[in-house]
Amino acid sequence: MEYNVPMENLYSYCNLCPRHCGVDRTSGDTGFCKSPSYPVVNLYKLHFGEEPVISGINAARGSGTVFFEGCGTGCVFCQNYDISHRLTGRGTKMDAHMLSDVFLELQSQGAYNINLVTPMHYAPTVADSIASAKLSGLKIPVAINCSGYDSVDTLRLFDGLADIYMPDMKFFSAGIAGRFAGAPDYFQTCCLAIDEMYRQVGSYTLSPDGLLMRGMIVRHLMLPGCLFDTKHILEYLCARYGNNIAISLMSQYTPMPHITSDHNSDPRLRRHLSAEHYNSMCTLLSSLGQTNAFVQELGSSGDSMIPDFKT
Ligand code: SF4
Numbered sequence: 266m267e268y269n270v271p272m273e274n275l276y277s278y279c280n281l282c283p284r285h286c287g288v289d290r291t292s293g294d295t296g297f298c299k300s301p302s303y304p305v306v307n308l309y310k311l312h313f314g315e316e317p318v319i320s321g322i323n324a325a326r327g328s329g330t331v332f333f334e335g336c337g338t339g340c341v342f343c344q345n346y347d348i349s350h351r352l353t354g355r356g357t358k359m360d361a362h363m364l365s366d367v368f369l370e371l372q373s374q375g376a377y378n379i380n381l382v383t384p385m386h387y388a389p390t391v392a393d394s395i396a397s398a399k400l401s402g403l404k405i406p407v408a409i410n411c412s413g414y415d416s417v418d419t420l421r422l423f424d425g426l427a428d429i430y431m432p433d434m435k436f437f438s439a440g441i442a443g444r445f446a447g448a449p450d451y452f453q454t455c456c457l458a459i460d461e462m463y464r465q466v467g468s469y470t471l472s473p474d475g476l477l478m479r480g481m482i483v484r485h486l487m488l489p490g491c492l493f494d495t496k497h498i499l500e501y502l503c504a505r506y507g508n509n510i511a512i513s514l515m516s517q518y519t520p521m522p523h524i525t526s527d528h529n530s531d532p533r534l535r536r537h538l539s540a541e542h543y544n545s546m547c548t549l550l551s552s553l554g555q556t557n558a559f560v561q562e563l564g565s566s567g568d569s570m571i572p573d574f575k576t
Contacts, residue, residue, distance in 0.1 A: 275389045276302035281419050282337035282385055283454050300335035304387040305356040307348045307574050308332045309367050311376055314572070316513055316559045318477040319408065319431070321377045329376025329405070331367060332572065337386045338412035340435065340446045342488070342534045346521050347576045349383065355575040364394035368403050377476050378406045378429065385415050392422040399426070406478055409462075413455040413483075414448055420461045430462035430481045434502065437494040444531065445488075456501075459483060468509040469557055477511075482559070484513040487543060490533035495546050503553040511557035514550055516543045538563070 275281060276290040286296025295301065311327035313320045320328045334356045336349035343349045348356070359367070368379045379398075384391045395407050406428035413432040434455050436442035442451035462481055469480035483502055487495050495514075502512055518538050524530045540563050547560050 280416070281388055282416055283414055283448070283450065284337050296337075297339065298335045298337040298386040299350075299352060300386050301352075301358075304359045304364060304384075304390050305334040305352055306331055306359050306364070306367070307334050307353060307356045308572060309371065310572070311371070311374055312380065312572065315380065315431075316477075316482060316511075318471060318475060318511070319378060319380065319429075319482070321476055323375075326375040326377055328378055328380040328408075329368070329371030329374070330380040330382060330410075330572075331364075331371075331384075332382045332574065333384050333387060335386055336383050336412065338414040338446055338448065340412075341530070342445060342518070342521065342524060344486075344517075344519060344521065345383070345572075345574070346523060348574050353574070353576050359390075361390050361393035361397055364391065365397040365401060365403075368394065368398040368407075369401060372403055372405050376405060378408050379403070380408045380410055380431075382410045383412065384409060385411050385419060388419045388422050392426055395423070395426040408477075413458055414446070414451055415454070415458040417457055417461045420458060420465070424465050427462075427465060428479050429477055430459075430466055431484060432459055432462060432481070433484050433486065434459065434498050435486065436491075437497040437501075441488075441491055441494055445534075463506065463510065469511050481506075481510040482513050483510055484515055486515045486518055487538050487546060488518055488533065489536045489538050489542075492542050492546070496549060499546065499550055499553060499555075503550070503555050508555065508557045511559065512550065512555055513559040514543075514546060514561075516561045516563050 284297040288294040288296040290302035309331040312330035313327045334348045334352050408429035409427045410431040436451045439449035443449035472478050524534050
């Protein structure tokens with residue numbers, strides 16, 4: 266499917282993500298993402314919790330991060346659950362001009378980049394806002410930070426506007442993707458999406474002072490008891506892209522309160538990741554020759570990694 270309609274019309278029969286709800290968001294209907302036809306921003310700030318090539322090492326600067334409410338992927342274990350599975354009622358409705366002003370404000374505060382967290386269900390407006398900000402003097406790179414369960418046609422709205430992609434690659438097996446996100450086609454969809462992102466931004470390129478200017482970081486949050494998925498994802502990414510991208514192997518999985526309090530939740534999701542499993546996958550990543558890689562201290566899991574959202 267190619268988009269050849271005005272951007273604003275893309276909300277009126279919404280197929281912006283692989284859920285293909287087909288609802289008219291301009292008339293107040295909502296689909297899986299529960300989101301209206303204008304972006305709702307929960308929080309924007311200089312943020313220091315990303316990889317060092319994104320957040321930098323200067324504590325006075327950081328990544329200019331914009332957190333959107335709602336999500337078209339909807340993982341049951343989401344670490345941003347409070348704002349991804351519902352609209353809080355405390356977010357700010359924005360149009361493209363307001364968003365553009367936010368990006369310029371973050372740049373003036375010293376942000377190394379603009380980091381858009383889960384923007385895909387608002388892609389037409391967000392793409393407009395990036396174009397507008399660049400015309401108004403935005404010089405720092407723009408990063409799209411997304412779930413990987415993304416539509417190639419929607420990604421094309423960002424062609425020439427995005428400098429960096431930071432997608433997740435969450436699941437390999439259809440069974441786990443179905444159980445944890447209701448998306449058994451996740452892996453195949455994500456592979457096509459990441460191919461498109463790579464086509465747009467190309468190889469991993471750092472500035473002389475070690476900040477990412479262009480390219481991709483593909484992130485994988487290891488889940489307890491899902492070692493098979495992690496192994497296949499790392500093998501796939503290394504074989505297909507190698508050091509033309511960076512891989513971030515994340516250990517910070519935290520069982521959220523709605524998971525631990527629900528006796529019907531998957532028992533794997535109620536515990537933390539084991540050090541043995543995480544270390545074995547770090548070893549695998551190294552043995553696959555991946556030098557553009559980020560790993561975490563296992564103790565980095567916990568609420569400290571989760572921003573203080575307005576809820
Ligand atoms: S963006 Fe939202 S409404 Fe549109 S297809 Fe995706 S989940 Fe459905």
